[in-house]
Amino acid sequence: MPRPDVDCDYLKAQLERLLAVPSPTGYTDTIVRLVCEELERLGIPYSVTRRGAILALYRGREVEGARAIVAHLDTLGATVKMIKDNGRLELVPIGTWSARSAETTRCTILSEQGSFHGTILPLKASGHTFNEEIDTQPVGWRHVEVRIDADCTDRQSVEALGIQIGDFVSIDPGTEFMDNGYIVSRHLDDKAGCAAMLAALKAMVDGKVRVPVDIHFIFTITEEVGSGASAVLLDNVVAMVSIDNGTTAPGQNSAEFGVTIGMADQVGPFDYHLTRKLIRLCEDHDIRYQRDVFRYYRSDSASALEGGADVRTALITFGIDASHSYERIHIHALKSIAELTVLYAASPVEIARDAEELTGLEGFTEQPIEPAPHSHDDPSAH
Structure with a gap:
């Protein structure tokens, strides 16, 4: 098939919608509903698991031998660990990210009574008060606190709100x-991947793309x-x-x-054959x-394998600067994805x-192990 026609305006609009909805891991109901509404609009059938993972189905000619494309809606965030005597909040992180990236970040506390805005600050935030100590204080989650934008100066006034x-804290994006195509935001990991998936689905629906499985x-x-x-x-x-x-980043390609x-990632190499198929598709279609x-x-992919799935896995990514911090990507990568x-x-x-x-060796894959052409040639002969 020819290189597909991806609607970049649609892609950006979906990304903007996804980024606007708080969804730290464990607080994803709202964004799940948002994506399901969009799938319905596209005419794509879907199912939702007990906790909220979405399985959308684009039907192929065969059911067996199906393929999966996966991205995640949940983001980094934090949880209220303690309400401090000074009316501020101690946090523990959701996911793996540095408190250094959280310092001076605006956030939303998602309480059962409603949401409140605030700022994550180092314990010593004012140079006018602490002078050089603002530069020498340690970095870590025990060394930041949330200043709530409300009249609360002690534990009782916070609890009264x-x-x-255990309340969730979402980091404002x-x-x-x-205008030059760059997108800067928190949580591009992995809402940008989810927006690219929706754009791919739209291109398939609009183009009436037929798939084998x-x-x-x-x-x-x-x-x-x-x-x-x-x-x-x-x-x-x-x-x-x-x-x-x-x-x-330095040291990455x-x-x-x-x-x-x-x-490969920290868990090990991705499937040889699936990965090289994706490379060939890029080469054949000038991506x-x-x-x-x-x-x-x-x-x-790692979690699927660790969960016992016997599947071939691969990873395709959009380059992101400052991952798990204030991130930056380019629309070109999302369109390519x-x-x-x-x-x-x-x-x-x-x-x-x-x-x-389970089956026999017939049709089993092969990987090259023979010497490359000319690898044993005498250099002096050329």
Whole structure:
């Protein structure tokens, strides 16, 4: 098929909607409802698990040997650990992120009585009071606190508002869409991946794209705490592609343009054959791509394998600067991700035996081990 037509205005609009909804892990009901409403508008059938993971189905010619495309709706955040005597809140993080990235960040406390705004501040925030101590104080979650934008100067006045230990704290996104295509915001990990999935689905619906096997578009809700896709894959799914962020930083090969294809993460290498199929699709359709390996990174693919799924896994990413902080990406990468997603969904099945849980060697894959051409040539002969 030709390179798909991805609606970038739609992609950006969906991303803006997703970023506007607080969804730290454990507080995802609202964003699940938002995505389900959009799937209904697109005419895509879906199911929702008990806790809220979404399994949307784009029907193919065959049910067995199905494929899955996965991204996560949940984000980093925090939980109220303690209401302090000074009327401020001690926090513990949801997910893995540094308190340094939280300092001076605006946030929303999600209490059962309603939401309240506030700011996460270091314990010593004023140079006029603490002088050089603001630069020498330690960094860590015990060294920040939430200043609530309400009249509360002690524990009792905070409790009177209805704020309690265990309440969720969402980090305000501070989203900016730049005219040059850059997007700056918290929580682009992985709401940008979810927006790219929706854009891919729209392109498939609009183009009446035919696919050889069922494609399950899965939106998970617990990736930031490690469980992610561990219990959401149906038994007939044999291959899973995760969409997530790829870190652009010194020592990495990721980029904010095109698709960054993960070859391995901290859990190990991704499936050889599925990964190289995605690379071939990029090459055949002139989609910019680069490869990368991530030392301190895991995705929904890892959680699926650890949950016992016997599936081939791969990772395609949009390059992101300052991951798990105030992040930046470019629309070019999201468009490229959406294009590759459609092309993969429509691509022929190459390993037919994968549809069987257990079978013989017939049709089993091969990996090259022979010496490369000319690898033993005498250099002096040239």
